[in-house]
Amino acid sequence: MNWAIETQNLRRVFRGGTVRRLWRRKSAQNGNGETVALDAVDLQVKPGELFGLLGPNGAGKTTLLKILSTLLLPTSGTATVDGIDVAKDPERVRKRINMVSGGEHSGFGILTVRETIWMFAQFYGVPGRVVRERADRMMDILGLTEFAETKVSKLSTGTRQKMNIIRGFVSAPRILYLDEPTLGLDVAVAREVRSFVRAWVDEHPERSIILTTHYMAEADSLCDRVAIIDRGRVRACDTPANLKRDWAPECVYRIEIPLWTQGGHPLDDLDVVRSADVEHHGDRGRTNLRVILENGDGIGAVTERLSQRGVAALSVSRLEPTLEDAFLNLVGHGLAASEEKGR
Amino acid sequence: MKTDLNTNLRAIWGRAYVRVVGANRELSWLFFEVTLPLLAVFAFALIYRGLHAPEQYIGFVVVSGAMVAFWQNILWAMAAQFYWEKEMGNLELYLIAPVSRMAILLGMAVGGLFMTAIRAAAILIIGSWIFGVHYDVGSWLMLLVVFWVTMGALYGLGMLSSSLFMLYGREAWHTANLFQEPVYFISGFYFPVRSLGSGVAMAASLLPLTLGLDAIRQLLFSGGPVNPLLPVRTELVLLVIAMVLFNWAALKALTYMERLGKMTGRLTLKSQ
Amino acid sequence: MSEALEHSDAPSRLGPWLAAARLGWAIESNWADPFVFMTYQIVRPLFGALILVVMFKIVTGQPTSSAVFGQMYVGNAFFILVVQCVSCIGLVIFDDRERYQMLRYIYLAPIGLGAYLAARGMARLAATTVSILFTLAVGAWLFGLRYHLSPADLPYFSLILILGGIATLAMGIMLGGSTMLMAQNGWSMPEGVSGVLYLFCGAVFSIDILPWPFSAVARLIPWTYWLEGIRRSLLGSGYVASLAGLTNAQILLRLGIGTAGTVAVAWLTLRFAEYRAVATGKLDEKTDH
Ligand SMILES: Nc1ncnc2c1ncn2[C@@H]1O[C@H](COP(=O)(O)OP(=O)(O)OP(=O)(O)O)[C@@H](O)[C@H]1O
Ligand SMILES: [Mg+2]
Numbered sequence: 001m002n003w004a005i006e007t008q009n010l011r012r013v014f015r016g017g018t019v020r021r022l023w024r025r026k027s028a029q030n031g032n033g034e035t036v037a038l039d040a041v042d043l044q045v046k047p048g049e050l051f052g053l054l055g056p057n058g059a060g061k062t063t064l065l066k067i068l069s070t071l072l073l074p075t076s077g078t079a080t081v082d083g084i085d086v087a088k089d090p091e092r093v094r095k096r097i098n099m100v101s102g103g104e105h106s107g108f109g110i111l112t113v114r115e116t117i118w119m120f121a122q123f124y125g126v127p128g129r130v131v132r133e134r135a136d137r138m139m140d141i142l143g144l145t146e147f148a149e150t151k152v153s154k155l156s157t158g159t160r161q162k163m164n165i166i167r168g169f170v171s172a173p174r175i176l177y178l179d180e181p182t183l184g185l186d187v188a189v190a191r192e193v194r195s196f197v198r199a200w201v202d203e204h205p206e207r208s209i210i211l212t213t214h215y216m217a218e219a220d221s222l223c224d225r226v227a228i229i230d231r232g233r234v235r236a237c238d239t240p241a242n243l244k245r246d247w248a249p250e251c252v253y254r255i256e257i258p259l260w261t262q263g264g265h266p267l268d269d270l271d272v273v274r275s276a277d278v279e280h281h282g283d284r285g286r287t288n289l290r291v292i293l294e295n296g297d298g299i300g301a302v303t304e305r306l307s308q309r310g311v312a313a314l315s316v317s318r319l320e321p322t323l324e325d326a327f328l329n330l331v332g333h334g335l336a337a338s339e340e341k342g343r
Numbered sequence: 344m345k346t347d348l349n350t351n352l353r354a355i356w357g358r359a360y361v362r363v364v365g366a367n368r369e370l371s372w373l374f375f376e377v378t379l380p381l382l383a384v385f386a387f388a389l390i391y392r393g394l395h396a397p398e399q400y401i402g403f404v405v406v407s408g409a410m411v412a413f414w415q416n417i418l419w420a421m422a423a424q425f426y427w428e429k430e431m432g433n434l435e436l437y438l439i440a441p442v443s444r445m446a447i448l449l450g451m452a453v454g455g456l457f458m459t460a461i462r463a464a465a466i467l468i469i470g471s472w473i474f475g476v477h478y479d480v481g482s483w484l485m486l487l488v489v490f491w492v493t494m495g496a497l498y499g500l501g502m503l504s505s506s507l508f509m510l511y512g513r514e515a516w517h518t519a520n521l522f523q524e525p526v527y528f529i530s531g532f533y534f535p536v537r538s539l540g541s542g543v544a545m546a547a548s549l550l551p552l553t554l555g556l557d558a559i560r561q562l563l564f565s566g567g568p569v570n571p572l573l574p575v576r577t578e579l580v581l582l583v584i585a586m587v588l589f590n591w592a593a594l595k596a597l598t599y600m601e602r603l604g605k606m607t608g609r610l611t612l613k614s615q
Numbered sequence: 616m617s618e619a620l621e622h623s624d625a626p627s628r629l630g631p632w633l634a635a636a637r638l639g640w641a642i643e644s645n646w647a648d649p650f651v652f653m654t655y656q657i658v659r660p661l662f663g664a665l666i667l668v669v670m671f672k673i674v675t676g677q678p679t680s681s682a683v684f685g686q687m688y689v690g691n692a693f694f695i696l697v698v699q700c701v702s703c704i705g706l707v708i709f710d711d712r713e714r715y716q717m718l719r720y721i722y723l724a725p726i727g728l729g730a731y732l733a734a735r736g737m738a739r740l741a742a743t744t745v746s747i748l749f750t751l752a753v754g755a756w757l758f759g760l761r762y763h764l765s766p767a768d769l770p771y772f773s774l775i776l777i778l779g780g781i782a783t784l785a786m787g788i789m790l791g792g793s794t795m796l797m798a799q800n801g802w803s804m805p806e807g808v809s810g811v812l813y814l815f816c817g818a819v820f821s822i823d824i825l826p827w828p829f830s831a832v833a834r835l836i837p838w839t840y841w842l843e844g845i846r847r848s849l850l851g852s853g854y855v856a857s858l859a860g861l862t863n864a865q866i867l868l869r870l871g872i873g874t875a876g877t878v879a880v881a882w883l884t885l886r887f888a889e890y891r892a893v894a895t896g897k898l899d900e901k902t903d904h
Contacts, residue, residue, distance in 0.1 A: 071435055106436050107433070108365060108433075110365040115360075119361060120357075122358075124440060386810065391674065393820035393824050394671065400674070518654075524660075527662070528666050532666075533670060
């Protein structure tokens with residue numbers, strides 16, 4: 001089988017130095033002040049696949065995409081795109097790829113949206129007429145048509161990001177890298193972008209996309225397969241359904257109790273409770289607990305403890321495990337902090 | 344092969360377009376970018392008037408005013424450009440595109456050259472008119488050849504500096520600033536470079552600007568006391584060599600810097 | 616007592632000003648970096664002066680110790696102050712807006728833009744003093760210039776310097792404010808203005824050679840009198856023949872009036888620019904190409 005992307009034992013080390021402070025999270029740093037951004041990464045992406053990369057900040061997602069887009073050399077190991085080695089033959093790789101990053105500020109404030117898209121397409125040798133056709137269609141789908149003649153400096157973040165996305169798609173690359181493409185977009189726009197991305201891959205059997213994101217639901221609904229990376233290593237790689245089946249705890253319950261005002265939660269000393277999220281709804285006089293149990297039998301112990309403490313369980317329901325549960329289980333620490341990063 | 348050439352030509356045009364259209368869209372550019380060098384021309388011309396210098400010198404100053412426009416374009420819109428575009432995020436996009444990096448640089452150069460030529464012409468015309476400069480052109484053909492070869496060498500130098508500046512943060516801005524008065528001095532912008540003594544003048548000839556300016560002055564004022572450095576033909580030969588050399592070095596430096604950047608990870612690292 | 620202080624709004628008014636000033640100073644004093652310092656404070660002014668030297672020599676053939684050259688050289692040396700303060704503060708906005716995208720934070724934080732600009736200007740003033748002293752020293756050392764500043768002249772000389780400094784700062788702040796309303800090409804505007812001032816205040820040639828409407832403008836701006844005052848106290852004689860009839864006190868008076876006028880215009884411009892910038896949303900527009 002000819003993979004769209006394949007990496008073998010890929011490793012990338014950054015010499016330490018002044019730049020490290022730019023990243024919030026210090027990842028695996030060895031004694032010499034070096035950062036191992038990627039370590040022994042083996043991944044295969046099939047043609048026609050929409051492949052997701054999940055991982056906390058500093059996990060190495062962007063680094064991987066930079067290597068695959070010929071912007072960075074691997075320290076060791078190999079990476080091929082469409083069977084071509086990125087380090088040995090970058091020119092041929094470039095003919096097959098394009099990239100869009102969230103929050104990018106590329107282009108020139110002085111050009112219009114249409115001109116910007118046209119200009120970048122020139123670097124791929126796309127004739128003007130073809131650019132126009134494709135751009136018009138995509139602007140139509142993404143609702144950008146009314147901004148076609150607006151200067152880029154006047155665009156809002158979301159509109160600008162839509163333009164960037166079209167910029168990446170307009171050269172019709174076989175393999176496209178999307179680095180947090182929905183960063184900073186509102187719910188509706190993010191949804192438009194997602195369905196656009198999905199439709200793009202579905203239209204043609206040999207188009208592939210690699211997408212990084214911090215939004216679990218996005219990866220779950222959009223990607224054919226997902227790799228979870230942490231500190232430069234691939235922890236798991238499978239379809240979202242399989243990841244949930246294999247890695248998400250099975251026993252997740254939602255328990256509703258009257259408003260709990262005593263701090264913590266009533267189950268905090270129970271062994272079968274692995275973790276619990278507490279949500280207070282003062283206005284309704286309710287507290288919601290989302291508890292993950294060690295095993296299915298634990299729910300008995302839970303109800304018992306509640307009644308011991310004189311707390312009425314208003315409702316108990318079992319929840320479907322989510323990709324986030326699987327992610328937390330694998331990576332071992334929440335994304336809560338990283339989702340606030342607000343970059 | 345043919346499609347590669349096509350793509351590269353399109354890339355040149357795409358990048359040049361930004362400059363041509365961009366500059367026209369902000370019309371204030373014309374006003375400032377013509378007025379500013381003209382002010383310098385006035386200042387230096389008046390100093391010469393004040394010292395009762397021969398009128399010839401005022402002609403020199405006007406011609407230099409036009410050449411300053413090109414030098415400024417090289418410094419700010421070529422040498423420092425890749426660095427700025429790295430900060431904006433464009434550089435990554437150029438580098439992942441299947442075009443030669445030289446095509447992008449050429450695009451910048453062509454766009455810059457075109458816009459600057461208009462500006463320089465305005466400076467030359469207005470300056471000559473106000474100060475009543477009288478030109479005495481020996482050979483128009485030679486003048487054109489010398490001008491274009493000088494530009495070839497200058498923009499080659501610009502492309503070379505561009506890749507050198509690429510990886511070096513804000514230093515690029517300061518370095519570009521450094522190359523103003525000292526260059527105006529050693530390249531003899533406001534006086535015949537020969538006045539510095541032949542030794543210094545020959546050393547200054549490492550900058551193509553020095554020889555180009557000297558040759559252009561000789562050709563524009565072929566009658567009067569120009570105090571030339573070398574015969575025009577010799578200067579032309581040297582300029583051709585400089586042109587080939589700088590462009591070749593630009594190509595090499597670009598490949599080298601790109602590789603270095605890809606190895607260290609500095610290529611896409613932003614300084615903010 | 617301390618109660619009263621806490622309740623008065625004086626600290627809260629001053630606080631933002633101090634913060635702005637501190638920020639401005641911190642940014643501007645990056646001239647402590649040796650490379651940057653050498654570039655702007657030593658090398659560029661030095662070569663600017665050298666160009667003059669060669670021009671003078673090739674045309675007149677006289678030694679640089681001649682009186683005319685001294686007048687040219689000193690005027691050029693002090694004009695560095697105008698060049699640097701005006702173009703530096705004038706460019707602050709572009710610097711911050713285009714490169715750091717910081718302007719809006721400075722603006723949003725309740726610190727006065729005026730204070731911020733003034734503080735950056737003061738830092739620049741300090742740095743420029745070094746350049747001027749250096750250039751003057753080079754003049755004495757390499758080109759045989761002689762300065763005759765007697766102790767009796769010192770108060771007068773200081774007054775002249777202070778007034779000129781104030782006028783220059785005000786000019787810089789005014790430009791800084793108005794570039795806020797301009798696209799990127801405006802970045803050459805402050806340089807343009809210092810170029811115009813160079814022509815009109817007779818930094819190197821005497822304003823007497825300017826044709827009529829220009830010579831009248833030259834007599835209106837404070838920098839003309841500033842340089843004349845400096846030349847009289849430093850070199851013992853004035854440069855401009857048509858100002859020779861004015862006493863030293865008259866020179867000082869005209870400088871004072873000119874400075875007051877400049878400050879007033881600057882203040883009004885800044886107010887207007889701030890108002891317009893918010894109204895038209897120019898604060899964080901990017902226009903590079
Ligand atoms: N150019 C560089 N120089 C030095 N270190 C770098 C460089 N680029 C990345 N790193 C380091 O490599 C590690 C991986 O960074 P990377 O940007 O790939 O993470 P990421 O998974 O994309 O994170 P995020 O979710 O925050 O985007 C980090 O520790 C980072 O500090
Ligand atoms: Mg990233």
